[in-house]
Amino acid sequence: MCLTGLRKWCKKYNDSLYNENVTKKQAEEYLTLYDNEIKNRIEQIAEEDDDGWVTIAGGKKRGQFAPSRKESTIGKVQEKEEQRKKKKQLLNFYTFQIRETKKQQLAELRKKFELDKQRLQELKLKRTFKPF
Incomplete structure (x- = not known):
């Protein structure tokens, strides 16, 4: 029997949907395979000595x-x-901010200049006559 029209589209849509149980089963199978693969890798890496010590070979974990x-x-x-x-x-960003920063810089420079003046005066006062 040849499906046409609405029945064909309904069948196509229903065929495109996946069964929940089947997908769940596939996911569980994949996870069990993945867990087994990781266990096998760990068993291959870990080697047991005669004394019972387990040595693990070094490997880059964070990438090369x-x-x-x-x-x-x-x-x-x-x-x-x-x-x-x-x-x-x-x-x-604004012009008033630029003006304020310039004023602050000038004030700092003036303070430094005054401090330098004071230091020079103190050095002049401390200077003693040393002819030799």
Whole structure:
């Protein structure tokens, strides 16, 4: 019997749907195979000596090009992240902010200049006559 029209489309739709029990069974089979494969890998890696000690052969776990987790590399990564954050921040976006920062910088420079003047005066006062 040749299906046409609505009956054909209904059959095509019903055929496209998967049975829940079948898919569940396939998933369970796959998981059991995967678990068995992992157990086999562990058994191959672990070798037992005559004394009963188990030695595990070393292997790269994080990938071939993964950075080492030393303090120096961690510090470098953190510095790069901080620089990225600084670039993202818009400091002095508005003109009034620019004016305020310039005023603050001038005030700091004036303070430093005054401190330097005081230091020079103190050095002049402390200076003693040493002919030889």
